[in-house]
Amino acid sequence: MSDFETLIYEQPAPGVARIVMNRPAARNAQNLQMGYDLNAAFDRAVADDSIKVIVLAAADPHFSSGHDLRGDGGVVLGQQPVVSNWGGFAQPGAHGRFAREQEIYLQNTRRWRNLPKPTIAAVQGRCIAGGLMLAWACDIIIASDDALFCDPVVTMGVLGVEWFVHPWELGARKAKEFLFTADNWSAQEAHRLGMVNQVVPRAELESSVLAMAGRIAAKPAFALAMAKQAVNQTLDIMGQQSAIDAAFGLHHLCHAHNKEVFGTVVDPGGVPAAVKR
Numbered sequence: 001m002s003d004f005e006t007l008i009y010e011q012p013a014p015g016v017a018r019i020v021m022n023r024p025a026a027r028n029a030q031n032l033q034m035g036y037d038l039n040a041a042f043d044r045a046v047a048d049d050s051i052k053v054i055v056l057a058a059a060d061p062h063f064s065s066g067h068d069l070r071g072d073g074g075v076v077l078g079q080q081p082v083v084s085n086w087g088g089f090a091q092p093g094a095h096g097r098f099a100r101e102q103e104i105y106l107q108n109t110r111r112w113r114n115l116p117k118p119t120i121a122a123v124q125g126r127c128i129a130g131g132l133m134l135a136w137a138c139d140i141i142i143a144s145d146d147a148l149f150c151d152p153v154v155t156m157g158v159l160g161v162e163w164f165v166h167p168w169e170l171g172a173r174k175a176k177e178f179l180f181t182a183d184n185w186s187a188q189e190a191h192r193l194g195m196v197n198q199v200v201p202r203a204e205l206e207s208s209v210l211a212m213a214g215r216i217a218a219k220p221a222f223a224l225a226m227a228k229q230a231v232n233q234t235l236d237i238m239g240q241q242s243a244i245d246a247a248f249g250l251h252h253l254c255h256a257h258n259k260e261v262f263g264t265v266v267d268p269g270g271v272p273a274a275v276k277r
Contacts, residue, residue: 006034008059009041013210015052015217017045020059027065028058030130032075034068035104038134039083039111046115052217052224054115055209056138057122063147064131066161067105069271077103083111097265098252105133105162106248110241112137114232116225118216122209123147123187124202133163139228141195142209143187144202149195152182157267158254164247168240169195 003009008020019041021028030038045054058064077089077100084107088099112119112134121138123131127149135141153160159179160166166175170193178185190196200208216224235241255265262268 004037004041006031006037007041009044011051012055013214013217015050016055016210016213017048017051017053018055018057019045020057021064022059024059024061026068027062027126028131029065029068029070030134031068031071031073032077032104033073035108036075036080039108042112042115046117049221052117052219052221053213054117054119055122055213056119056134057206057209058124060124062125062131063121063123063127064134065126066129066131083108094252094256097255101162101248101252105130106244109133109137109163110244116228117221118224118228120209120213120216122205123196124205126150129153129161133161136163136165136169140197140212141190142198142200142205142212143190143196144205145187145199146202147187147190147196147199148184149187149190150182150184151179152270154179155182155267155270157258157262157270159247159250162248162251164244164251165240167243168235169193 006021006023008022010018010020012018019038021034021038023029023034042054045051078087082103084103086099086102086107089096089103091099118140119138120140120142121135122142123135124144124147127135127147129151132149132151151160151166166178169175170178174193187196187199191199198208198212258267259265
């Protein structure tokens with residue numbers, strides 16, 4: 001069932017679908033093809049009534065190094081069905097840039113966050129920038145004991161990744177520390193702050209995730225969907241979605257500033273440092 005260019009889709013246990021990002025040579029960086037492969041794979045799992053839990057995993061050694069800064073891999077945005085109501089991707093300046101990131105980053109991630117089935121991220125190795133967005137979109141995060149988390153986007157002259165839930169995941173003061181320093185934070189620290197549900201030995205990551213998925217899959221599907229929606233709606237009532245949209249606007253203000261000052265949407269002096277992480 002691996003009929004995706006950048007993913008492997010499998011059913012490792014009854015009631016469980018596992019989507020495995022499979023660009024290990026690129027540290028599972030997310031290009032346009034992977035973004036739309038992920039969306040199609042999530043849709044497949046949601047449409048299959050035999051599936052009750054979705055696991056998002058990644059080929060070793062790393063979960064994801066974030067967005068692929070080398071380009072779109074030949075895929076042209078807008079030549080495939082889009083997930084948002086946005087168009088104008090080829091428009092010049094901020095218009096096209098804002099539309100593009102609404103589609104491939106903000107609205108895609110929002111859609112995955114709101115899938116009606118429980119999702120578990122299995123994180124090992126590096127989880128950087130856009131990799132955080134994937135993990136944060138999932139309901140549960142189980143990390144290996146060698147996992148490292150980092151958002152180095154401030155180093156690149158932008159306030160943080162597009163799915164800006166840092167204060168919700170870490171609390172306000174730790175979110176500021178995480179962003180300002182761009183340090184790598186361990187799985188143990190992420191667990192202490194409540195961002196990660198469990199930390200397990202690397203060799204036990206797959207079995208631990210499947211064990212939890214099995215326990216969840218034993219529950220009634222509709223009750224699971226309603227429990228997930230109740231929690232997400234609580235966050236929404238607390239203002240999470242409005243806060244994400246507000247931060248997205250500031251994200252694009254940073255892009256516009258960098259374009260005016262440096263001629264590119266990120267600070268070129270910060271890109272090498274961020275890519276090395």
